[in-house]
Amino acid sequence: MSPSPGAVVRLEAVSKTYRSGKEALAVLKNVDLRVERGEMVAIMGSSGSGKSTLLNILGILDRYDSGAYYLDGRLIRNLGEREAARFRNRFVGFVFQAFNLLAFKTALENVALPLYYRGVGRRARTRDALEYLERVGLSGRAHHRPAELSGGERQRVAVARALVTQPELLLADEPTGALDTQTSYELMDLFEELNAAGLTVLIVTHEHDIAERAHRIVRLRDGRIEHGDPTTTDEGHPPPNGGFPPC
Amino acid sequence: MLEAALEILSVLGRNRLRTVLTALSVAWGVFMLALLLGAGHGLENGVDWEFRDDAVTSVWVRSGKTSLPFAGRGPGRDVRFTNDDYEAAGREVPAIEYRSGAFYLWGEFQVRHRNQHSAFDVLGVHPGFRHVEKAEMVRGRFLHDVDLEERRKVAVIGTKVRQSLFGDDDPLGKRIEIRGLAFLVVGEYEDVGGEAELRKIYVPITTAQLLYNSPERIHSLVFTLSNNDLEESRLASESIRLLLARRHDVAPEDRRAIRVHNNLEEYKRLTAVFGWIHVFVWIVALGTLLAGVVGVGNIMLVAVAERTKEIGIRKAIGATPRSIVGMIVCEAVLITAVSGYAGLVAGVLLVEAIANAAIELPLFRNPAVDLRITWIATLILIVCGALAGLFPALRAARVDPIVALREGD
Numbered sequence A: 001m002s003p004s005p006g007a008v009v010r011l012e013a014v015s016k017t018y019r020s021g022k023e024a025l026a027v028l029k030n031v032d033l034r035v036e037r038g039e040m041v042a043i044m045g046s047s048g049s050g051k052s053t054l055l056n057i058l059g060i061l062d063r064y065d066s067g068a069y070y071l072d073g074r075l076i077r078n079l080g081e082r083e084a085a086r087f088r089n090r091f092v093g094f095v096f097q098a099f100n101l102l103a104f105k106t107a108l109e110n111v112a113l114p115l116y117y118r119g120v121g122r123r124a125r126t127r128d129a130l131e132y133l134e135r136v137g138l139s140g141r142a143h144h145r146p147a148e149l150s151g152g153e154r155q156r157v158a159v160a161r162a163l164v165t166q167p168e169l170l171l172a173d174e175p176t177g178a179l180d181t182q183t184s185y186e187l188m189d190l191f192e193e194l195n196a197a198g199l200t201v202l203i204v205t206h207e208h209d210i211a212e213r214a215h216r217i218v219r220l221r222d223g224r225i226e227h228g229d230p231t232t233t234d235e236g237h238p239p240p241n242g243g244f245p246p247c
Numbered sequence B: 001m002l003e004a005a006l007e008i009l010s011v012l013g014r015n016r017l018r019t020v021l022t023a024l025s026v027a028w029g030v031f032m033l034a035l036l037l038g039a040g041h042g043l044e045n046g047v048d049w050e051f052r053d054d055a056v057t058s059v060w061v062r063s064g065k066t067s068l069p070f071a072g073r074g075p076g077r078d079v080r081f082t083n084d085d086y087e088a089a090g091r092e093v094p095a096i097e098y099r100s101g102a103f104y105l106w107g108e109f110q111v112r113h114r115n116q117h118s119a120f121d122v123l124g125v126h127p128g129f130r131h132v133e134k135a136e137m138v139r140g141r142f143l144h145d146v147d148l149e150e151r152r153k154v155a156v157i158g159t160k161v162r163q164s165l166f167g168d169d170d171p172l173g174k175r176i177e178i179r180g181l182a183f184l185v186v187g188e189y190e191d192v193g194g195e196a197e198l199r200k201i202y203v204p205i206t207t208a209q210l211l212y213n214s215p216e217r218i219h220s221l222v223f224t225l226s227n228n229d230l231e232e233s234r235l236a237s238e239s240i241r242l243l244l245a246r247r248h249d250v251a252p253e254d255r256r257a258i259r260v261h262n263n264l265e266e267y268k269r270l271t272a273v274f275g276w277i278h279v280f281v282w283i284v285a286l287g288t289l290l291a292g293v294v295g296v297g298n299i300m301l302v303a304v305a306e307r308t309k310e311i312g313i314r315k316a317i318g319a320t321p322r323s324i325v326g327m328i329v330c331e332a333v334l335i336t337a338v339s340g341y342a343g344l345v346a347g348v349l350l351v352e353a354i355a356n357a358a359i360e361l362p363l364f365r366n367p368a369v370d371l372r373i374t375w376i377a378t379l380i381l382i383v384c385g386a387l388a389g390l391f392p393a394l395r396a397a398r399v400d401p402i403v404a405l406r407e408g409d
Helices: A051-058 A081-091 A107-118 A122-135 A151-163 A181-196 B002-014 B016-050 B083-092 B129-133 B145-149 B159-166 B195-199 B205-211 B230-247 B263-306 B308-316 B321-357 B371-397 B401-406
Strands: A007-020 A023-036 A040-044 A066-071 A092-095 A169-173 A200-204 A216-221 A224-226 B058-063 B096-113 B116-125 B136-140 B154-158 B175-178 B181-190 B200-204 B220-225 B258-262
Touching: A007 A051, A007 A200, A023 A051, A023 A200, A023 A224, A040 A051, A040 A181, A051 A066, A051 A169, A051 A200, A051 B401, A081 A092, A081 A107, A081 B321, A092 A151, A107 A122, A107 A151, A122 A151, A151 A169, A151 A181, A169 A181, A181 A200, B002 B321, B016 B263, B016 B321, B016 B371, B058 B230, B058 B263, B083 B096, B083 B220, B083 B230, B096 B129, B096 B159, B096 B205, B116 B159, B116 B205, B129 B220, B145 B205, B154 B159, B154 B175, B154 B195, B159 B181, B159 B195, B175 B200, B195 B200, B200 B205, B220 B230, B230 B258, B230 B263, B258 B263, B263 B308, B263 B321, B263 B371, B308 B321, B308 B401, B321 B371
Parallel strands: A040 A200, A040 A216, A092 A169, A169 A200, B116 B200, B154 B181
Antiparallel strands: A007 A023, A007 A066, A216 A224, B058 B220, B058 B258, B096 B116, B096 B175, B096 B220, B136 B181, B154 B200, B175 B181
């Protein structure tokens, strides 16, 4: 069965069990998830609900035991480290709670780094990185190091870094966790703006006001996706883009 | 490749202190290696220099007083060598290649040419003396058998003698006055033995004996042996000693009456000692190198542990495990190569400086670094650097990005 061309993410009965010694801990149990192109989805869940594991699998940082994961129509299963790295670089952009910029590199160098791993030449790298810094409104800060930037600016640099490879999917792991409310909303404005331009965005968060700005919320509990949440459409098939205004 | 190098440089630049410390330990290792090898070489040259003067296989025999009673004669008797001893040794010891007697005109003599005069050693010798002393003729010839037979008043002078008596003039055919007797200069020699060796004048031994009115007397006997095998050389010098002991009624075990100095034995003894020093130097040098390599490995290991987060970030944005391994290994190689080279240059420069300062030390001369060896050492160091980096690198490649990235800043 081939996934419909519109789905960027399609999980079919994905399960993942961690084993430590004789004890086995099932962290994901038959998870089905579909994220259409141009959607903005929030994943919520308490700690231990399996949302980190889900994020790792979506970001090709971890493997799953059974089921199938299609990313942009490609089956992602049992990839070698090298291939996984290539797919990650090509299709996924990450934004983290702790920003995770390299402290010894300037904003511009941080943004250019994914392109380095893609084998893009220095000049083209710098050009693209500058372009994306401008998109997040930080072209004036290109030669500052992270320590010289505010939290919001750092996260914008991280967003630019995630976007510079033109990924199919932006994965944000508690992106506002280290930001004040005002800055958090500004970041969400940026996400919405990018989403409006066609980017598929997946945000893991535990903050309701952040989650509510997504088109829909997927709730995880004990490794399963909860159904019946009022903000989730029946069957998890929302109309693409803008069907559920965030506010 | 250039891209990777620039990436690595930016990382190394960030950890300046750590980079510098690592580099120092490696540079120190190579520096010490160069220095020790240079010193070892200097010692070797020093030994060769000590023995440069005379043929390595030469055996010197000097006479003394008997210390043991023998054949009805008491101790304390002077042993005096004669022309017959010289002849007998040549006849009976086949291992001898060249031989000569030496008759010293005791004390330094005022030697005069026209109004120039100066004091020089004068020795009566046989023609074979040239080979014992390894004298190189610059002009003319050395002494001939005919000179000895006819007791000619001819002289062979050292270069220094020529300089002080004749200046830059050709001394051949000129006359010099020794103890009031005129000698014809027939040759001028050069000797690597140094200044003192060049201030000597050789005359036919028969002439010298006549001058002192003791026609049979020889003060000492010198030989060179045809073989430089240590064991055979010992046997030959022993048979010379026993021959002379028999001829002079000296107890065979009386080593004071007939003193034999076997140059080869000394030479071999010293070269054996220096052979061991050589081995020791290598052990120490390799140990220092090893310490440097272990240092690099250790620091890379710490570096990886400390950079878990950075590596996690790199992996999350698409770094392949291979590129992570490559980065860490290249860092290690770059540090070892650059600092190893710096240490090598510093060591070579210091050794050169010592060589140029021409410090006079016994058994130490012209230290030099065998560049081939140090290059090989540096190469080994780079390979070791790669290995030292590899283990931490493989560890780095296994970093779990999510775990690394969840850690706080």
